[in-house]
Amino acid sequence: MSEELRVSPIETREAPGKRRFAMVVDTRRCIGCMACQVACKAEYDTPLGVNRTWVPYKVVGKYPNVKKQFLPRLCNHCDDPPCVRNCPVEATYKVEDGGFVLQRYERCIGCRSCMAACPYNARFMLPSHRTYTPITNVVDKCTFCFHRVTQNLVPACVQTCIGRSRVFGDLNDPNSEVSYLVATNATQVLRPEEGTKPHVFYIGADRNQTEFGRDAYRKPDVMELQRSAFKRHFDI
Amino acid sequence: MGDFVWFHDVSWHATYAIYFFIIGIVAGLTFLSFLSWHNEALRPIRASSAWGAFVLLAIGGLLLIADLSQPLRFFNILNPFYLNFGSPLAWGALNIVSFGIVLVVYLFMLRKGGGGGRWMAGIAALLALGLPIYTGFDLTVHQSRPVWNTPIIPVLFVAMAIASGSAAASLLAGSNAETRATLRQYLLWSTGAVGVMLVSILGTTHHGGSAQELTYLILTTGTMGLIFVGIGIVAGTAAPIALLLAPFGRQQLGVVLAGMLVLAGGAALRYALLMGPQQLQTLY
Amino acid sequence: MDFPKITRRTFLQVSAGTTAAVAVAPRLLHAMENELGGKDFSPENAAERKAIPVNCHVCNIQDGAIAYVENDRVVKLEGNPEHVSTRGRLCAKGNSGMWYSYDPDRILYPLKRVGARGEGKWKRITWDEALTEVAGKLDAALKEDPNTIMLKYGRNRTGGTLERFMKTLGSATVLNHTSVCESSKKVGQEPTWGPDIETPDFANAKYVLNFGSNILEAAYFHNPLSQRVTEGRVDNHMKIVTFDVRLSNTAGFSDEWIPVFPATDGAVALAIGHVILREDLQDSEFIDTWTNVTVDELKAHYAQYTPEWAAKISGVSVQTIERIAREFATTKPATLFTYRGPAKHLYGSYNEKACMMLPIMTGNVEKRGGYCLPRGMGWPQPMPQPSGPKQDSVLAHPPEYPLAAHKVSHLVPFWIAEGRQKINVAFTYQDNPVYTNPGAQAVWGKLYRDEKLIPYFISMSSHMGEETALADIILPDCPYLERWEPESMPNSLWPWLGIRQPVHKSLGESRENRVLLRDIIWKLDPDGSRGMKQFWEFKDGEDYMRHHFDNVPGLKEAGGLDFLKKHGVWPIYGTLDPRTGKVTDKTGREIQAEYGLYKKELSGADIEGAMVDAHGLITKNGKAIGIRRDGHDYVGFPTGNRLINVRVDEWAEYGFNPMPTFKRIPWHETMKDDEMILSTFKLNVHKQSRTAAVKWLAEIAHSNPAWMNPETAKKLGVKTGDLVRVESPVGYLVTKAYVTEGIHPKVISIATGFGHWEYGRLATLKLKDKPAFGGTEDPDLDNVWWDDRGVHPNAIIPVVADPIGGSQGWYDTVVKVSKAGPDDKYGDIHGDWDRHYAAYKETMRYAYTGDMHRKMHPEMASWAGPESVKPKASGGH
Numbered sequence A: 001m002s003e004e005l006r007v008s009p010i011e012t013r014e015a016p017g018k019r020r021f022a023m024v025v026d027t028r029r030c031i032g033c034m035a036c037q038v039a040c041k042a043e044y045d046t047p048l049g050v051n052r053t054w055v056p057y058k059v060v061g062k063y064p065n066v067k068k069q070f071l072p073r074l075c076n077h078c079d080d081p082p083c084v085r086n087c088p089v090e091a092t093y094k095v096e097d098g099g100f101v102l103q104r105y106e107r108c109i110g111c112r113s114c115m116a117a118c119p120y121n122a123r124f125m126l127p128s129h130r131t132y133t134p135i136t137n138v139v140d141k142c143t144f145c146f147h148r149v150t151q152n153l154v155p156a157c158v159q160t161c162i163g164r165s166r167v168f169g170d171l172n173d174p175n176s177e178v179s180y181l182v183a184t185n186a187t188q189v190l191r192p193e194e195g196t197k198p199h200v201f202y203i204g205a206d207r208n209q210t211e212f213g214r215d216a217y218r219k220p221d222v223m224e225l226q227r228s229a230f231k232r233h234f235d236i
Numbered sequence B: 001m002g003d004f005v006w007f008h009d010v011s012w013h014a015t016y017a018i019y020f021f022i023i024g025i026v027a028g029l030t031f032l033s034f035l036s037w038h039n040e041a042l043r044p045i046r047a048s049s050a051w052g053a054f055v056l057l058a059i060g061g062l063l064l065i066a067d068l069s070q071p072l073r074f075f076n077i078l079n080p081f082y083l084n085f086g087s088p089l090a091w092g093a094l095n096i097v098s099f100g101i102v103l104v105v106y107l108f109m110l111r112k113g114g115g116g117g118r119w120m121a122g123i124a125a126l127l128a129l130g131l132p133i134y135t136g137f138d139l140t141v142h143q144s145r146p147v148w149n150t151p152i153i154p155v156l157f158v159a160m161a162i163a164s165g166s167a168a169a170s171l172l173a174g175s176n177a178e179t180r181a182t183l184r185q186y187l188l189w190s191t192g193a194v195g196v197m198l199v200s201i202l203g204t205t206h207h208g209g210s211a212q213e214l215t216y217l218i219l220t221t222g223t224m225g226l227i228f229v230g231i232g233i234v235a236g237t238a239a240p241i242a243l244l245l246a247p248f249g250r251q252q253l254g255v256v257l258a259g260m261l262v263l264a265g266g267a268a269l270r271y272a273l274l275m276g277p278q279q280l281q282t283l284y
Numbered sequence C: 001m002d003f004p005k006i007t008r009r010t011f012l013q014v015s016a017g018t019t020a021a022v023a024v025a026p027r028l029l030h031a032m033e034n035e036l037g038g039k040d041f042s043p044e045n046a047a048e049r050k051a052i053p054v055n056c057h058v059c060n061i062q063d064g065a066i067a068y069v070e071n072d073r074v075v076k077l078e079g080n081p082e083h084v085s086t087r088g089r090l091c092a093k094g095n096s097g098m099w100y101s102y103d104p105d106r107i108l109y110p111l112k113r114v115g116a117r118g119e120g121k122w123k124r125i126t127w128d129e130a131l132t133e134v135a136g137k138l139d140a141a142l143k144e145d146p147n148t149i150m151l152k153y154g155r156n157r158t159g160g161t162l163e164r165f166m167k168t169l170g171s172a173t174v175l176n177h178t179s180v181c182e183s184s185k186k187v188g189q190e191p192t193w194g195p196d197i198e199t200p201d202f203a204n205a206k207y208v209l210n211f212g213s214n215i216l217e218a219a220y221f222h223n224p225l226s227q228r229v230t231e232g233r234v235d236n237h238m239k240i241v242t243f244d245v246r247l248s249n250t251a252g253f254s255d256e257w258i259p260v261f262p263a264t265d266g267a268v269a270l271a272i273g274h275v276i277l278r279e280d281l282q283d284s285e286f287i288d289t290w291t292n293v294t295v296d297e298l299k300a301h302y303a304q305y306t307p308e309w310a311a312k313i314s315g316v317s318v319q320t321i322e323r324i325a326r327e328f329a330t331t332k333p334a335t336l337f338t339y340r341g342p343a344k345h346l347y348g349s350y351n352e353k354a355c356m357m358l359p360i361m362t363g364n365v366e367k368r369g370g371y372c373l374p375r376g377m378g379w380p381q382p383m384p385q386p387s388g389p390k391q392d393s394v395l396a397h398p399p400e401y402p403l404a405a406h407k408v409s410h411l412v413p414f415w416i417a418e419g420r421q422k423i424n425v426a427f428t429y430q431d432n433p434v435y436t437n438p439g440a441q442a443v444w445g446k447l448y449r450d451e452k453l454i455p456y457f458i459s460m461s462s463h464m465g466e467e468t469a470l471a472d473i474i475l476p477d478c479p480y481l482e483r484w485e486p487e488s489m490p491n492s493l494w495p496w497l498g499i500r501q502p503v504h505k506s507l508g509e510s511r512e513n514r515v516l517l518r519d520i521i522w523k524l525d526p527d528g529s530r531g532m533k534q535f536w537e538f539k540d541g542e543d544y545m546r547h548h549f550d551n552v553p554g555l556k557e558a559g560g561l562d563f564l565k566k567h568g569v570w571p572i573y574g575t576l577d578p579r580t581g582k583v584t585d586k587t588g589r590e591i592q593a594e595y596g597l598y599k600k601e602l603s604g605a606d607i608e609g610a611m612v613d614a615h616g617l618i619t620k621n622g623k624a625i626g627i628r629r630d631g632h633d634y635v636g637f638p639t640g641n642r643l644i645n646v647r648v649d650e651w652a653e654y655g656f657n658p659m660p661t662f663k664r665i666p667w668h669e670t671m672k673d674d675e676m677i678l679s680t681f682k683l684n685v686h687k688q689s690r691t692a693a694v695k696w697l698a699e700i701a702h703s704n705p706a707w708m709n710p711e712t713a714k715k716l717g718v719k720t721g722d723l724v725r726v727e728s729p730v731g732y733l734v735t736k737a738y739v740t741e742g743i744h745p746k747v748i749s750i751a752t753g754f755g756h757w758e759y760g761r762l763a764t765l766k767l768k769d770k771p772a773f774g775g776t777e778d779p780d781l782d783n784v785w786w787d788d789r790g791v792h793p794n795a796i797i798p799v800v801a802d803p804i805g806g807s808q809g810w811y812d813t814v815v816k817v818s819k820a821g822p823d824d825k826y827g828d829i830h831g832d833w834d835r836h837y838a839a840y841k842e843t844m845r846y847a848y849t850g851d852m853h854r855k856m857h858p859e860m861a862s863w864a865g866p867e868s869v870k871p872k873a874s875g876g877h
């Protein structure tokens, strides 16, 4: 894509002189160990009830031909992020060099527009109690570990990923591991029809996971007991 | 349960629906107050509807602010350095604040009397028109949510604002027959328009892909179905139209009853239109 | 589990050097990739955090870790990138290990019981009061008989301190938890090839058979092996086939999940062996050279185990068995792995043996991509060392189970109740049989509550576990992040030594175990006149470590303990390549393991003065040191005859079948149509009884509904969330159903780790109370949103002991499952001591001294009976 053809000026993919970080999640390697989810919780003292990354699973097939599929999820650091477009006060914004979509906590008014705008449920409201971090009652989300990446470390979830399912790097550098993986494998992004240009690329993502199945309507009973407890506690 | 599951919850809760409802009435009442400068029949409710709008605006505004998790930062939204003109909420905030100011000036002028009120009413009505439109846009811009993302939503919200405004005004109108007749007309036409738009929304939603279809199912079955179809469409849209067309609908009690049904329907519709399309994604 | 130190020097000293690598496909230019850890910064102010290398001990896999400290608090844990096995990664549990330390309900000062046992009333006392009281009780017990002092531990990573303590006291009554863990796996393996575990080279394998190991969630060694499984599966295109009664994450990840009928893995493995031998796909040269049987003997023996026979028992079709046999035998390299699935049954040792025969007969042993011996390292003990106790303990070495090298501790309550050995003082350390053993509260709970049987009960624990809640006195131990401990685990193909070191001062008044034990001894023998103090002359934990590490050859030159304090592990084989996540050597190539350890040749110096017998066995000073084959002097396998013993003669002495065999569980054969088998399992995010108070893990998994197949659920008329009643011969429970396609229709499976009635407020969901033992409240607990803590099944699981390995048959219980009745409440659970006692009597009938033994072994008709066996001198522990 050439500079002139770029649809949205905000996009950094292939923008010369800029980095565009991305994550590749190779679902063939994901063992559903949840290490990523917990490492991220620790990194940010994320309170109970909310997550920057999570690993849903589905049991797929009929006995005895059954598989278990995991689909690690996090903010896609969309190149064209609707959350940023929707924030009235630019509390969420995109960092041009790197493509991170970040939060300015001190500015956020907590209107939840960005939450409503994100097609991926990647954002959440921080509850008023946390262990030791004073930031509460504002919207939070995955930062692509901005503070680590800018110190030349991979994100915490990538660092601990047992299956090495998560790989992180600069997609604008053709020699990076992520560029290599994206170039040499068929990749998927979630809900491409939303035009968000996600920068979390999946290898081998299972359609049972990426699409709304019928059970989306017949709310899976597996979840219902939990969901109602959750709603009761947070008084929703 | 099972081994472990993860799930999410809706972003915008019921408070938002109440706000939509109130702000719709505010807009409707403001139109009526403006129209009273052009239609003598509405003259009796000029002041009362403007005052009604003011009170409701105060309530709605407080509700909106209280619903923010950082209410004290409400002023950030007016900070020109922070303002994001891409966001309908930002426009909305400007809209609502300027509307509030104009409304206060208008009320002031009404008290003082004199000709300026007519012009102020015009400006207020224009800004009031913005209220349902911006709240509609609030939803429409969310491309990922079925129903919300139909461009007809702002138009629907305008029609619902007129309907709810007229309904509220019919309660203020007292026994003035002329006023009642005019309001009856407004109620009839605006509710009719709401009905037509709902049909088109349901039709396109049902016709859409799986996400739309699932949302259609969510909106039309179970508790949500009861609220949306039962209260919103049947009791709150079809029934008042039928009532208003019937001879009884020309009487004072008939119009008031229809107005109450429209109000109930308006509340239900806003709730369902806000919550229904958020359900599916909580499972994603 | 505690690995017996592999003391054979040859196996300890696998050289730390690495051989040249096969280069990976070249990619011309490399980007500057971000580093895979080793540093950490605060997300709030980007300040660098202090890094302290430690060794994870949330579970027992012993991954190398780094603790990052901010304001004197561990805020982050990460895998040690210098650790050859861990390679910088930790699992979900490892990542949340700081919550052992900061659990608001942690016990931070000594406590003395004031109410009745188990009533939950405590008084804070000083250390001096506590030690004086404990020393007094020990003194009295010592006067009567040192063996009346009992110590039962679960995890023991002290590196010999607990043993030193008991030896100092002169007591042999040391009990472990291995019989409820995996002991029959160990006993299936040890007499055969020496060590008690294998290290499958998953990264380089092309084919993997996995019998009942949940590698990707639990098993030894979850984290390091899972890394290699994904590598093998994706990068090396290996095929993995998993046998399990339910769809574990490992089964769900495998190319094939084969739902096998419980306890029948051995039959399937034997039939696979039958097909391999029938079709002549075995590695004859390996069998003839390296085992104690010939190919012909093996063929003759395996002829009986037809696929048709196995199919009937296991439900695995003949075609599947034949296909897998061919695939396994013809795809090279191939490996096999087992864990508790096959082993935790009445004849678990036979099952394990049958499984391990497959890589042996196909010659996949000690090959790249094959079935490898474990690699570990040892360290010297501080001198002087106490000598062993004068008299053995029947509880520790029950004569009915002479082959159970890892004890039969789960039967001990019955033996104590029967008065086989008197107990005056009992210690519990990192062990929670009241929760984790069969019978649980109905058996161990009853024992520990009984002041006649256990007159004085001391808990050395950091947490109010179900066992500690029954104590008379609690000595607050430190969680792993505040302890000094030596480590080594064969969790990859490279041996290593590591340490655990305190990340900060121990919280409150807690004292790490080795210091606490020292303090007890010092109290008993203040001036050294009783000869006890001499074994405990160390200043602190660090001083103790110096004794271990400052004289290990190689490490000593590198700096000894100081090196370990800085790096956490030794040796360091290379650096972690951010591009591949693998350890690379100086040339940038991936380090390669050494294979064929048994083929290491003895040096001239080794051979000098040695003798070679007719079988080629090389002995020196009465010790077997190697084996001569084709004119070469090899070290061989670490067994008595330096070979793989397919035929275990020692088993035959006790009337057990020395050859690979399978025994069907008698009560499974007579199961009725409406009966099912109750199975249990571990989840990836929990660690037995100890993580229920770790909030991040509890949030992910906090309840354990009973898995059942839709077919079963339909028959019972239940759906997910409905209550079911599960009735076993010893009790019943009421829990919720979870209907899933991922389970055998005859099995109902309930995860362990949930349904606590002690272990603090989070585990029991009593969050309205306040921290009671000196802990600091965590405001985040206000966000606990779940209201279900699950139901723990152990009270309804009867004891079963493998007559060979002594292992608990966890997965053998026949139960009746029904829809719950109107009076059944969620969480109802009832276990009955008398019925558990009857189950214990029943299982003893299978011991070699029991009446069922002969009936189960018609093929051993020529055995002369239990009276023919000469009692052996026990080898201590």
Ligand SMILES: Nc1nc2c(c(=O)[nH]1)N[C@H]1C(S)=C(S)[C@@H](COP(=O)(O)OP(=O)(O)OC[C@H]3O[C@@H](n4cnc5c(=O)[nH]c(N)nc54)[C@H](O)[C@@H]3O)O[C@H]1N2
Residues within 6 Å of the ligand: C001, C059, C060, C181, C182, C211, C212, C213, C214, C215, C217, C218, C219, C220, C222, C243, C244, C245, C246, C248, C260, C261, C262, C263, C264, C265, C339, C340, C341, C342, C679, C680, C681, C682, C683, C684, C685, C686, C687, C688, C749, C811
């Ligand atoms: N996350 C986590 N990891 C752990 C631990 C933990 O508590 N949590 N504990 C550690 C310890 S102490 C141990 S001993 C290991 C245990 O590790 P594993 O043995 O791998 O795990 P288990 O869940 O005990 O049992 C393994 C599997 O056996 C299956 N099974 C039951 N009966 C049968 C059968 O008859 N045949 C077959 N083929 N399968 C059967 C169960 O469904 C289960 O999936 O894990 C260690 N790692």
Ligand SMILES: Nc1nc2c(c(=O)[nH]1)N[C@H]1C(S)=C(S)[C@@H](COP(=O)(O)OP(=O)(O)OC[C@H]3O[C@@H](n4cnc5c(=O)[nH]c(N)nc54)[C@H](O)[C@@H]3O)O[C@H]1N2
Residues within 6 Å of the ligand: C001, C153, C154, C155, C177, C180, C181, C182, C429, C430, C431, C432, C433, C436, C437, C460, C461, C462, C463, C464, C465, C466, C468, C477, C478, C479, C480, C680, C681, C682, C687, C688, C689, C690, C751, C752, C793, C794, C810
């Ligand atoms: N149903 C069922 N039961 C099982 C299993 C199963 O798969 N299913 N698995 C079995 C297996 S494999 C095993 S190994 C056993 C394990 O059984 P155990 O060894 O009995 O149990 P653990 O959960 O490891 O923890 C023991 C206790 O140690 C204490 N503790 C925790 N941390 C510390 C510490 O830092 N210091 C001290 N001093 N104490 C501490 C706590 O009180 C805890 O309750 O359970 C067995 N039980």
Ligand code: SF4
Residues within 6 Å of the ligand: A074, A075, A076, A077, A078, A081, A082, A083, A084, A101, A117, A118, A119, A120, A121, A122, A123, A141, A196
């Ligand atoms: S995933 Fe959601 S939160 Fe993240 S950038 Fe995209 S729209 Fe925004």
Ligand code: SF4
Residues within 6 Å of the ligand: A086, A087, A088, A089, A090, A091, A092, A107, A108, A109, A110, A111, A112, A113, A114, A115, A139
């Ligand atoms: S909640 Fe905060 S970040 Fe989100 S749109 Fe509102 S102000 Fe912006």
Ligand code: SF4
Residues within 6 Å of the ligand: A039, A040, A043, A052, A053, A074, A075, A141, A142, A143, A144, A145, A155, A156, A157, A158
């Ligand atoms: S990139 Fe960082 S913030 Fe985002 S999910 Fe991973 S660990 Fe969490």
Ligand code: SF4
Residues within 6 Å of the ligand: A029, A030, A031, A032, A033, A034, A035, A036, A037, A055, A070, A072, A157, A160, A161, A162, A163, A164, A165, A166
């Ligand atoms: S850490 Fe890696 S392997 Fe484990 S669940 Fe997360 S993405 Fe999957």
Ligand code: SF4
Residues within 6 Å of the ligand: C056, C057, C058, C059, C060, C061, C062, C063, C089, C090, C091, C092, C093, C094, C095, C221, C222, C223
């Ligand atoms: S497997 Fe997990 S809990 Fe166990 S030692 Fe490794 S990181 Fe720690």
Ligand SMILES: [Mo]
Residues within 6 Å of the ligand: C001, C180, C181, C182
């Ligand atoms: Mo274990």
